Amino acid sequence: MREDLLWAFRWLRKNPLFTAATVLILAVGIGANTAVFSIVDAVLLQPAPYASAGRIVRIQESTTSRGMSPVPVIHFQRWSGRSDLFEKIAPYTRDTVTLTGDGEPEQVVAVRSVGLFPLLGVRARSGRALITSDDEGGARNFVVLSDRLWQRRYHADPGVIGRGMTISEERYTIVGVMPPDFEFRYPEAELWTPLRLAPTSPWLDVTARLRPGVSPAQAQSALDVVAHELGQELPKDAGGLKFLVTPWSEMPEEKYRLTLIFVLAAVGLVLLVACADVGSLLLSRAVERQREIAIRSSLGAGFWQIARQLLSESLVLAAMGSAAGIAVGRSVLAVLTKQLAGLPIVIPHLQRVALNGRVLAFNCALCLLLALLCGLAPILLAIRTDSETVLRSGQSATGLLGSSRLFSTLIALETGFAFLLLVGSGLMIRSLVRLQQENHGFRPDHVLTLRVPVGTIGKYDTRPRQMAYYREILERVKTVPGVKAAAIVNNLPLSGVNTSLDMHLSSPGGRSPPTLARTISPQYFAAMGIPLIAGRTFSDGDVSGAPGVAIINEYLARQLFPDRNPLGQKLTAQATVVGVVRNAAQSSYEATPVGEVYIPYQQFIFATFMSTVVVRTEGEPKALAETLRKQVWSVDANQPVVKVETMEEVVTNSIWRPRFSAWIFSVLGGLAVLLTAIGVYAVVAYTSTLRAREVGIRVALGARASHVVGVILRGAMIPVAIGLALSVLAALPLSRLLTNLLYGISSSDPLTYFGAGGFLLVMGAAASAYPAWRAATRDPLPTLRAD
Structure with missing residues (x-):
């Protein structure tokens, strides 16, 4: 074999143009596959970098009314002490918080947890991670920062440990900074605080590490018993109650998995095209060398000797192509990771992408596969070659x-x-x-959006205070030259955040299908360009204490009142339909229409602490961005202005x-x-x-x-x-x-x-x-x- 490889090297060196063309084609195919596999490996295939990762599970709850959901605290407390099942258990919740001081106000994602870091077995890059005692009553407020937040807000200052910071109007002490590659459950999370679990706490995400010897199936069986007991005790709240135990390795997000698998399959097809190209080049050389092969055969060379020589040549070419493919793959990987990092979602584990040992092993496997596939055509030709005919014809x-x-x-x-x-x-x-x-029911041109959230604690802990804050913002925004209409909405369409409800009609037995709800101010439809079909829009008189009113979209009007005029109909004892508007894309740009009800924000039907200001402008929307931001801060300089985007950018991001x-x-x-x-x-x-x-x-x-x-x-x-x-x-x-x-x-x-x-x-x-x-x-x- 060694002599065959040396002969192959000499032969390829004598044919530099052929060798260069073949290696270049292989490098393109192998490089693309290497780059994409690097991303798939990091996002989907690599085992989680946690202690005893194979025993880490996620526990969720499912009921007939809610479907899959986090776990209520009262249910969590029924089985959280099962030491026969769980070695460690860590409840946590996702929250959005406001940072003030040390720069402009900023909203970030926080994870409130107890026992999470000890369960995962991870350490901080500087300082320390949270420990279980940090969650005990009387303990100080400690916070751990992500590397991104530490770099962005504190400019990678190593002296940040021990410094105080204000989170949603509460003081915390920074005790640690996590490594750049640390992620768990929420890749967008930028700080971690103690959970401080209370009986009135909301739903919990739950992660646990199973005891050695306990399988996920055994844990599932034990929790099935608990679910049955709870179902008997709380039939109204727990109809069809189930707890689902899922190994963490089986939890990659479908929205990432599907797209990446299709991309991997697509680059595989590119590699097959490249392989066919190289096979054609090798076959053409084999045709030219038929006389040489015939002479070797007549001198006693057997089929396997000739096949081994041809395979040696394709193996050397594949190896050279693989080596060049690593260089090409590095460049392709830089482009792909830049594209993925620029998406409006956070791709998990993207920082782990690298041409590591697993990727190089994949590259070597491709090399061997290509050597076999590319050498197949010349070998088939050698099988069909009649040596006597070739030698006789010359x-x-x-x-x-x-x-x-x-x-x-x-x-x-x-x-x-x-x-x-x-x-x-x-x-x-x-x-x-x-x-x-396609027309999706609103006009995104000349619309600027500014997310202006307020916390539910502190100075805006009541809805009247929230309403007064937003009312003042709207009054100041409307005075800006170039603003045609301004409004607020609790959940901006296509933002990925929606409020749904079951709307019970006031008529006996009446009930609507699941419906999306928006809390809005009077000029919302004008700002978004949503046409009014019948009735009226909201007015400044639709306030708390006035008769309850609502506007529905045409889809819901057809569903609820197919044979009646919807105007004047009662949705509930408190809300009467006063208008019907065109269907507009809400949850996603490509989704089919669903029922939707709009409610005036001054009637306090829903909280408005996640509101977005929507502004229709006469000219270029971004030209007013800084002026509008200053108007918001003139009301309260400690409140963040998040995601200043045109509506066209929102639409573009929604179809990423x-x-x-x-x-x-x-x-x-x-x-x-x-x-x-x-x-x-x-x-x-x-x-x-x-x-x-x-x-x-x-x-x-x-x-x-x-x-x-x-x-x-x-x-x-x-x-x-x-x-x-x-x-x-x-x-x-x-x-x-x-x-x-x-x-x-x-x-x-x-x-x-x-x-x-x-x-x-x-x-x-x-x-x-x-x-x-x-x-x-x-x-x-x-x-x-x-x-």
Whole structure:
């Protein structure tokens, strides 16, 4: 084997152009796969970096009325002391808090927990993590910072430990800073505080470490018994109660998993196209070396000796391609991680992405696989070669008869793989275009949004105080030149935050389907550009103490009052319908319409502590951003202004997955088409030289150049057409897997299929035309004289 490898190195060194082209093609395919696998490995595959990670589980609750949810405190307390099941247990909650002092007011995500860090077995990078005693009554308020917050707000000051900070108007002492790669459950979390659990505490997320020897199934069985007991004691509150024990390793978010798996499959197709290209190049060399192989065979070399030599050459090429692929992968990885970091969501474990040992092992596995696949075509040709015929003819061109089918097979394969990628990218692009062009019920142009949250403790601990704060903000914002309308809404559409409720009608037995609710101020519909269909909008007279009013969307009007005028109808004993507005996208840009009820914020139906100011402007919205921010701070300089965005940016961020999918599939589809074009061109150019004698005879006998070009093109386009036909059969079932990523189009969209197929046919003809014309117009005399 060593001699075979040395011979392969010498042979490749004598053919530098061939070697460089082959290595470059492999580097592109391997580099893309290496980069994507690095991300998939970090986000989905790597084991959690926690102590006894295999025994860490998440515990959730499920009921028939609420579905899956966190665990109520009263239920948690029934089984939290089960030391026979749990070695450690850590309840925690996610909260949004306001930071003041040390710079501008800022809102961040906090995790309030007890025993979380000891359970995970993690340490702070400086100072210490929270310990169980920090949660005991009488303990001081301690806080641990994330590395991001420490870098951003405190400029990586090592002296921050022991310093005080104000969190939602309470003083805390900083005791630690976590490492940059620490994440648990909420990647966006930037500080951790004690939970201070009380009987009136809200729902809890629960993580536990099972005792050695206790399996998740055993813990599940034990909690099933507790759920049954609770179901008998609290039938109204716990109907269909279940506790679900899930190993933490099985908890990756579906929204990340699905997209990343599809991207990994797509780069796999690119690699197969590259492999077919390299197989064509190796096959062309094998045709040229048929006489050499025939001589070796006649001198006693067996099939396995020849196959080993051919595999050695493909192995050396694959190894060189893999080495170059690591360099390409590093560059591709930098681009991909930058794109992922720029998404409006936080991708978990992205900071762990690296070309580590696991990735290099994947790269080596690809190298061995490619060596086998790329060497397959030359080996098949060697099997078919008749040594006596080759030696008797004295011409390697006789190998065209044995290699033509192999060349055609490779063209068909890479065309089929490219078609699958083009269909995927076409579906993604058409879905994105449909999303962006469709009317979703509001006008996002010339609208600026400013998230202005207030805490539920401190100076804004009551709804009247919150209402007065927002009323003052609106009055000042409306005085800014260039503002046409200004309003507040508790949950901005497409923000990912929604309030849902079951609306019981005032009529006996009346009940609506689950409905979204928005608390708004009078100018909200004008600011958002949502048309009023019937009735009136809210007025300044719709305040606390006045008759309760509500506005519903047309979908809810049809659901509740299909045969009646909805105006004047009672939704509850306190609210009468006074208006109907157009359906508008709320929970997501691609979602179908759902029922929605709007309620005036001054009637205190819902809390407004998460409100967003919505401003319609005459000119460019961002031009007023700083002025509007100052107007908010003129009311209270200690309140944060979060996410100053245009509504168009909100819409764009809400469709991050189709945008990212369309981008990555388009890049990969374009790369596959480029590689396919190179492969078709190389095959047609090479086989045309092998057919030089045939072409010369045709021309000498009077065949026109156009006729010869047609013959060559027909030979090239037949495998392209066969590859397309077979790939259509594969694409139809495979494209159904993309259904969850599509909007407004079918996974078997005819325009996409015809477009992808037509594009590849044109590409195949274009790639074949020049070598075919060059072969047809070459002077035939030198070739015929040589024969």
